[in-house]
Amino acid sequence: MSAVAATFFDGRSSRAHPVQLNVGQLDAGGSVLLIRAGDWERNELLTGIRVTPRVAGIHRTLVLRDGGQLQVDDNNAVDYGVFLSHVTTADLPRLVERLCARDL
Numbered sequence: 001m002s003a004v005a006a007t008f009f010d011g012r013s014s015r016a017h018p019v020q021l022n023v024g025q026l027d028a029g030g031s032v033l034l035i036r037a038g039d040w041e042r043n044e045l046l047t048g049i050r051v052t053p054r055v056a057g058i059h060r061t062l063v064l065r066d067g068g069q070l071q072v073d074d075n076n077a078v079d080y081g082v083f084l085s086h087v088t089t090a091d092l093p094r095l096v097e098r099l100c101a102r103d104l
Contacts, residue, residue: 004077008035011067021070033062035070051078 003020010017022034023046033049035042050063060078062070072078 003036004072004074006035006062007071008037009069009071011064011069019070021072054079 003022006019006021008017008019009015017037019035019037022036024032024034024043026032031046033044033046035044044064048065052061052063054060054075057075059071059073060075062072062078064070
């Protein structure tokens with residue numbers, strides 16, 4: 001899957017940082033969100049990220065454990081691309097819960 005554009009806010013300032021998101025696989029199992037900007041990189045376990053619900057065409061927010069946030073305009077990438085590209089059996093219970101909670 002190709003990277004998804006997002007805007008990162010660190011939770012301490014109002015400064016917006018353009019970033020690229022991708023999903024990677026951990027050696028021990030599970031998936032990690034790769035957050036990359038020009039001169040830095042950050043990784044977050046998918047299980048620790050809260051995703052705001054889909055509301056029409058409004059951007060989605062991925063809330064990180066430390067209060068940082070990622071705003072993503074591509075709702076389909078959030079629903080199907082970013083989080084489903086590297087699904088493991090350990091991710092399935094959370095995935096099923098998320099899909100069942102959606103208004104299809």
